[in-house]
Amino acid sequence: xxxxxxxxxxxxxxxxxxxxxxxxxxxxIYCSDVHYGLVRDFRGAExxxxxxSRAMLSTFTMLxxxxxxxxxxxxxxxxxGKPDFVICTGDIANRMEDGVQSATESxxxxxxDWSVYFTIGGQSDNAASASGRPGTxxxxxxxxxxxxxxxxxxxxxxxxxxxxxxxIGYPKPLEPETDDASAAGIYHTMxxxxxxxxxxxxxxxxxxxxxxxxxxxxxxxxxVFMGMWPDSAMxxxxxxxxxxxxxxxxxxxxxxxxxxxxxxxxxxxxxxxINGIDKFQNLLTDTCLVRTTDRKPKxxxxxxxxxxxxxxxxxxxxxxxxxxxxFYTWHGPDGTVSLPVFRVDSPMKxxxxxxxxTLLSFIVVTVDTGSGMLTARECLWNxxxxxxxxxxxxxxxxx
Numbered sequence: 505x506x507x508x509x510x511x512x513x514x515x516x517x518x519x520x521x522x523x524x525x526x527x528x529x530x531x532x533i534y535c536s537d538v539h540y541g542l543v544r545d546f547r548g549a550e551x552x553x554x555x556x557s558r559a560m561l562s563t564f565t566m567l568x569x570x571x572x573x574x575x576x577x578x579x580x581x582x583x584x585g586k587p588d589f590v591i592c593t594g595d596i597a598n599r600m601e602d603g604v605q606s607a608t609e610s611x612x613x614x615x616x617d618w619s620v621y622f623t624i625g626g627q628s629d630n631a632a633s634a635s636g637r638p639g640t641x642x643x644x645x646x647x648x649x650x651x652x653x654x655x656x657x658x659x660x661x662x663x664x665x666x667x668x669x670x671x672i673g674y675p676k677p678l679e680p681e682t683d684d685a686s687a688a689g690i691y692h693t694m695x696x697x698x699x700x701x702x703x704x705x706x707x708x709x710x711x712x713x714x715x716x717x718x719x720x721x722x723x724x725x726x727x728v729f730m731g732m733w734p735d736s737a738m739x740x741x742x743x744x745x746x747x748x749x750x751x752x753x754x755x756x757x758x759x760x761x762x763x764x765x766x767x768x769x770x771x772x773x774x775x776x777x778i779n780g781i782d783k784f785q786n787l788l789t790d791t792c793l794v795r796t797t798d799r800k801p802k803x804x805x806x807x808x809x810x811x812x813x814x815x816x817x818x819x820x821x822x823x824x825x826x827x828x829x830x831f832y833t834w835h836g837p838d839g840t841v842s843l844p845v846f847r848v849d850s851p852m853k854x855x856x857x858x859x860x861x862t863l864l865s866f867i868v869v870t871v872d873t874g875s876g877m878l879t880a881r882e883c884l885w886n887x888x889x890x891x892x893x894x895x896x897x898x899x900x901x902x903x
Contacts, residue, residue: 528874529579530723533564533590535866536759536824537664537850540610541598544852546861547889553598554613556851560866561621563885564590566893567868573895577879579870588722589657590622593824594664594732594759595850597686600678607670607683614686622659625693661690662716662729664759664824665768668787672711675780684709691716694729717741723873725903726754726817732768733760735788739811750817753876753903757822762812762834762845763805764788767797802837809836812843819903820844820878822867828855829865829882831899844901846880862887865896876903 540553547559567584574581597610615624663686671684688709691697694716715737719728726746730738734756746754760768769792770776771784778786783797793803812818813836821834821843827850834843849857849865857863864886871878882896 528723528872529582530725530871530873531579531584531587532869533567533587533866534593534757534822534846534848534869534880535560535590535851536593536848537595537827537853538592538614539595539598539666539850539852540614541600541604542852544858544861547886553610553852554617557614557617559891560851560864560885561617563883563891563893564621566891567883570893572868572870572881573898575879575881575895575898577870577881577898577900578872578875578877579879584868584870587657589660591660591757591822593662593757593822593848594690595666595824596661596664596690597667597670598852599666599669599674600680600683601674601676603679606680606685607667607687608685611685611689615689618659621656623656624659624661625696660727660729660757661694662731662757662759663687663690665732665785665787668711668732669785671709672786673778674785675778675783684711687711688714694718715741717745719745721752723871724752725871725873726752728754728756730756730758732787733758733764734808734811735790737789742815746815746817750815752817754815754818755820755822755878756818759823760825761823761847762808762821762836762843764801765797766792766794766799766801766804769793769801769804806837809838809841812836812841818843820846820901822846822848824848824850826855827853828857829867829897831880831882831897844899846899861889871903877901878903 538553538557542553543550546556568586570584572579572582572584596614597607598604600606667686671682671687673682691714695718716731717729717738719726767783767785768787769790770786771782772792772795773782784792790804792801794801826847829849830847832845834845835841846867848867851864865882865884868881868883877900879898879900881898884894884896887894
């Protein structure tokens with residue numbers, strides 16, 4: 505081969521390498537627990553969840569020109585740009601207690617607000633799912649807008665305990681007694697099951713069978729959405745979903761932390777029902793292995809520990825529910841796993857940010873699929889009680 509050919513090949517390899525490197529940067533935003541129906545003190549006034557969410561969403565758009573901190577993580581010092589997608593892990597509607605509006609109204613407001621920025625459900629062009637492919641329709645009042653704006657990032661959802669309790673009942677009275685709009689809306693929109701994913705009236709929704717679970721693979725990373733928690737139904741589905749390709753690095757997104765609260769499991773007592781005496785909420789298919797809700801269900805957590813240990817392709821776990829930012833490692837009751845876990849704040853019920861709005865945050869994630877490194881960064885979005893971005897804690901892990 506002559507010198508000219510060698511030079512041409514070198515230029516071609518350099519050019520293609522630059523393109524490949526650029527294509528291997530995957531970026532998404534993670535949030536949870538938006539609790540439509542609640543109000544809070546925000547920027548000097550009592551403000552509803554819809555307005556607070558819109559304020560947070562406006563900060564999402566600021567990331568398109570925001571520079572990531574020079575912290576040594578993936579994408580450090582680069583402009584974040586437009587995210588590949590956004591994830592919100594439940595509690596879309598607040599539980600319908602104490603005069604809180606219906607789940608129907610909360611789901612309608614959520615779809616109206618969020619579909620301005622995102623396509624709710626659907627699948628991006630460079631993602632593929634083995635089964636359980638997310639639906640491609642929009643939802644609620646914003647269905648037409650979402651359908652027309654195919655260039656918007658996709659929004660992926662799972663239900664939270666408030667969404668499910670609204671649908672199936674709760675140990676305390678709700679008004680109305682049940683309203684499955686957000687639980688059914690999430691299920692139909694994300695799984696593509698049902699002729700009209702965006703309808704308010706989903707009379708055919710049955711939580712015993714209609715479980716929100718789906719996955720897709722993007723740039724060699726599997727994103728798995730496991731409803732409320734990786735209970736027996738979710739674990740069985742996961743085994744079927746990943747059969748034959750267990751070597752793909754996997755990120756799990758669910759509502760509850762690994763150490764799910766006892767009250768979320770199925771009632772082990774009497775008729776195993778939802779009642780005001782036992783106070784179990786029957787949100788998970790696994791029966792609780794302790795008999796009162798004030799005890800720690802370590803036996804149930806141990807089952808999850810075994811599942812994580814047996815599926816070492818699972819590299820990280822993302823969850824809401826506890827409503828504050830925390831990056832930690834879960835070892836399980838017996839200490840046999842070291843699972844990186846990312847807990848995210850809530851814009852309405854933050855453990856700390858509900859009383860100090862300057863601590864409001866969500867999580868920004870960048871993945872370098874070439875090096876197999878993931879960096880999660882806390883993004884504080886209201887430090888001056890006005891739109892802005894301040895970087896907080898960060899953590900980098902290997903996939």
